[in-house]
Amino acid sequence: MLRLEYDREGLVETDGVKLGFVKRQATGDLKRYKQSSEPVAPRPAAGAASS
Template structure:
């Protein structure tokens, strides 16, 4: 298993950052390679991705969700094997930190090479930077789900 840990500070309250992150169907707006995410149930999402010319589909199950604090998940069906957690930290009334930790198992030659070259880490860094731009430009969340898992 490989691990990536990255974070970004966003100029929005922690509640706004968390609420936006619960809108999984909006991830293609800031996550490179994510073609589509379908929210099947409150705890199950179906992902369609394309990285380096490789198409993948998988399901991810939310294993823990605490409003304004954390969302944890693991893949449950498909070729992709990963688990992760995103945590939200209040820095002040108008600023928060989003931290992402991801454990994943690179599949095949191309993914293993990308992992060794640090391309996965760079992609996650870019995704978090684009999340920052997306949420700050919007000025507010596109929706929210405040339930607990």
């Protein structure tokens, strides 16, 4: 679980929270971070024989 706290500045940020923009942005950022930080399984070399 992630808890995000920040000070809203103005009407635009307040409305953005009400419309769910902040939550969607944070969720997307976390998914992209997870994908970039997970190890990638090595691929077999091109033309390599499989068993």
